[in-house]
Amino acid sequence: MGFLQRCVGRSRCLLLLEGQRSLGSLPSSDRGQQYSTGVAGLQERTLIAVKPDGVQRRLVGDVIKRFEKRGFKLVGLKLLQANEGILTEHYHELRRKPFYQEVIQYMTSGPVVAMVWEGYNVVKTSRAMVGETNPTEAKPGTIRGDFSIHVSRNVVHASDSVETAQREISLWFRSNELIDWDCCNHKIMYEH
Ligand code: IDP
Numbered sequence: 001m002g003f004l005q006r007c008v009g010r011s012r013c014l015l016l017l018e019g020q021r022s023l024g025s026l027p028s029s030d031r032g033q034q035y036s037t038g039v040a041g042l043q044e045r046t047l048i049a050v051k052p053d054g055v056q057r058r059l060v061g062d063v064i065k066r067f068e069k070r071g072f073k074l075v076g077l078k079l080l081q082a083n084e085g086i087l088t089e090h091y092h093e094l095r096r097k098p099f100y101q102e103v104i105q106y107m108t109s110g111p112v113v114a115m116v117w118e119g120y121n122v123v124k125t126s127r128a129m130v131g132e133t134n135p136t137e138a139k140p141g142t143i144r145g146d147f148s149i150h151v152s153r154n155v156v157h158a159s160d161s162v163e164t165a166q167r168e169i170s171l172w173f174r175s176n177e178l179i180d181w182d183c184c185n186h187k188i189m190y191e192h
Pocket residue numbers: 094099102103132133151152153154156157158160
């Protein structure tokens with residue numbers, strides 16, 4: 001059996017096992033969890049979301065392409081209309097900011113594409129790839145620096161720390177929506 005077939009076969013097994021769990025409400029015990037790993041840092045995960053302006057402007061493919069080309073591994077992906085409940089939790093730290101209500105309105109104005117990306121130092125690296133919160137400050141070559149102009153419409157979300165990433169992944173994904181698959185180019189990307 002070839003390597004690709006083994007990869008596909010393993011993913012299918014995991015999908016079948018995970019598929020036995022019922023979908024429905026989202027109890028905290030069923031939310032996405034960070035996988036542990038024997039090699040430090042290689043399976044770090046982060047939440048990236050293309051916000052409603054990015055979806056409307058057909059930028060989903062551009063965002064995905066940057067993470068794929070960088071070498072990170074996609075382990076979760078979905079298009080959803082976020083409700084106020086999930087966004088209230090997601091933006092809990094901003095609740096006293098003057099722009100808080102605007103952010104909630106903006107984020108519920110249309111579908112978002114939520115993703116989980118995995119790889120070495122992915123939280124820090126993806127923040128660098130996304131760029132500064134205010135596109136005016138975001139460098140060319142970053143996602144916000146290339147695709148946005150105003151802070152209220154900055155195209156993409158990226159978790160800002162490993163702890164935040166774990167919390168956000170658990171909020172947006174059930175554990176059975178994350179696929180732990182073998183990446184064919186793993187040995188080319190890493191020395192391990
Ligand atoms: P981040 O997205 O770079 O982590 P945060 O400070 O966590 O930045 O803010 C979350 C989001 O709130 C921003 O991405 C942006 O959409 C929105 N936001 C931040 N500051 C402002 C502002 O001054 N006016 C309007 N929206 C803002």
